[in-house]
Amino acid sequence: MYTRYRHQKELEMSDRDSTSASQTEGEFEEEMDGEMDGEMDGEMDGEMDGEMDGELEGDGEIDEKQRDSPVPSLSSFSSSLRAVIRIKQKYKAMKMRRQEMVLGLAGAGVVAGAPARTSPKIFTFDALTPSAFPTLTSSVPQRKKKRRRRRVLFPNRGGCRAPPKPAPSRAKYCLYLLFAIVFIQVYNAIENLDDHVLRYDLEGLEKTLRREVFGQQGAVEGLLSHLKDYLSTYVHNKPLVVSLHGPSGVGKSHLGRLLAGHFRSVVGDTLVLQYYVLHHCPQEADAPQCARNLSTLISEMVERAEEEEKIPLFIFDEAEHMHNEILDELWELVASKQSNEYLNAIYLFLSNLGHAHITKHMLHNSSSISMSMSATIRHSNLVKELTPVLRNTLEKLHQLWTEADILPLGLLEKGHVMECFLDEMTREGFYPDHTSIERLAGEIEYHPAVGGHQYSLTGCKQVVAKVNLL
Template identity: 70%
Template sequence: MSDGDSSTSASLTEGEGGREADGGGEGEVAGRQSPAPSVSSFSSSLRAVVRIKQKYLAMKKRRQEALLGPGPEGAPLGAPGKTSPRIFTFDGLPPFSNLPQKKKKKRRKRVLYPTRGGRRAPPKQEQSRAKYCLYLLCAIVFLQVYNAIENLDDHVLRYDLEGLEKTLRREVFGQQGAVDGLLFHLKDYLSTYVHNKPLVVSLHGPSGVGKSHLGRLLAGHFRSVVGETLVLQYYVLHHCPQEADALRCARDLSALVSETVGRAEEEEKIPLFVFDEAEHMHGEILDALLRLVAAERSNEHLNAVYLLLSNLGHRHVTRHVLHNSSGAAAGRQGSLARELTPALRDSLGELHPLWAEAELLPLGLLEKSHVMECFLEEMTREGFYPDHANIERLAGEIEYYPEVGGHAYSKTGCKQVVAKVNLL
């Protein structure tokens, strides 16, 4: 491009600047009347853009040199210093062992974060020290209860009630309801040593149903577990046959019972007192027994078992069994005590207040099959051959009530069995 063209472009740019400085009215008129742009005006605009870019690059370069610092002596400010290229060799390098070793970073365990849908754990609260005291108290109570249960089991095992149950079920015939009631009272009473009153059990029923036999079995079992001296069998017709001696017999009986109970207290055992034929007891003896079993006695008289055997109330038992013989045998055995106890308690309460302190257990009538079992047991004990035909013949000689509901009940129970076997 020539100098004339540059001057022309410069004049054009100055003219354009002047025109721009003029008022807005002249600009609008010039805009409406200006022709299409020419080539010369486009080239002048391009040259202006190039000059602006060159100035920008020069300013940028000077700023970078100022940041790098002053160059070598004699060089202008910002001029790059001359450096000679360095040749790399392995001489002068420290040995590899002296080089600083980069420490290996320990690999941290991966932290697992809960999922967004999981439940957030509540903030941990400080536990009170009183909780530890509560835990200790619970442990002490548990040990005490466990020890008490163990002591109860040990106390029951001392009297071997399982062996007693097997003996009674094997040798007492037709009285399963009374046997169950007696075992229930004994287990409940003998499970602990501290009581608020003695256990008094009274067995009632007609003659020959097994009252005396059951008392002998119970006395023999207690002799084997607590000793001979802690078991007393009192037969009224033997120990006090005369009514005139009733007061003396009552004093002797009270002294004997107190002595036995005191000995049992020293050995920490529970004695057994069996009173057979209690229907023949005189009023003075009944009064003495009532004072012994009353709850206001001293502690040592509260730990004892009294067993009363009598045929008092046998009419109620006989009437009830004969009138209700149409039911099943198991049902009669289970309901006999429940149905007869209220009537027996009312009738016996009129005789003496001692029976109000006792647990009443009625014994029902024996059927012909029970009498045959008594014959079989007695013949086996005496060494006779247990012939079924002979046993049935002997059982047929016993007197029975009229058959009711398909059951034949013996009037004398098994009372004549021993005499008939002795005649063989």
């Protein structure tokens, strides 16, 4: 039977007219060779011979017709293909019956060596239950079912669902309240600073110094800057110490008198001290006693100022004549970490210490000073170049100047001296004649002219005396 089947397939492969049909038969022949060689053993020979003889009787007639006909037609090829398909289906059905027979023998407990049943058994699902063949179910591995992932459902785009609104937090209102409190505190602090500065009327002091002091606008601006920074608040970590240095007649004592008069009008006479060393302590032997008296006076003034919540002013003129005992006592008051009342105070020292350095510097650098430069720029350059030299000189004299801010005062030119004469003549009631002013200014001694600048040797020191002779 199998030989006839092979011979039939070889005849079908010889047909070259239809390419697609030959490829289909060749693939099926290879498949059937592999399956039937493995599956058709001795047990199934009888069944296969009986059943395939019946199936191929009709097919044989078709094959003989195809041999007789010189060219096979498309109808004969389709009938043979259908026959092959039926053979394949029949083979699958016999394979299923064989598996059913094996399972039935295992379930009935057939003794080994007994003749096997040769009659086919009808395949039904009723007799096959998992309990009937436990050995098979245990030997066959169960395939795990795949978990179906849940589909992510998105809302329809056509819908107008609004996102959920978060619940309002109460902490937001607390935050707003905190911002309001901080704003009020800062605003109140700024207002208090303005009130504290307005108490000392620094704007009025600035107008007075610019009007009354000649040729020292840069030094005036530097002094006012220190006062504004210090008086803007009442709480400090150290007192303000400023030391003004310059040659004779440049306006140091005049500047001290203007400051004393302004602060007396603001804080009162009891909180302003003008200390002239040659007047209060002329003898060196009295220096220890003078130092103790000065310390007691300063302590009383700072305690009174603390009660009134004001800042006192101490002006020490002619500081170059101060004795070491007085300087030591002042250094202890300035540098030591005492109570709060000693930290809220202003110390102003006026002296001509280091005047030689200032004079030499201005005479040697007058040619580089341009007339177009403002007074502020000229003074800033003077401070930048002279401060290290003056501080080195003053620290050798006493350690008090290590705690001080040094401001040098420059030499006065002839134009500044003429302004001094004009102001003094106006005060004394004289007519400010320009010819008289030039004549009086010409009687003053001057340094040799350098770079178009003519500096006075004595500044405005002789102005009052010459005006009184008119």
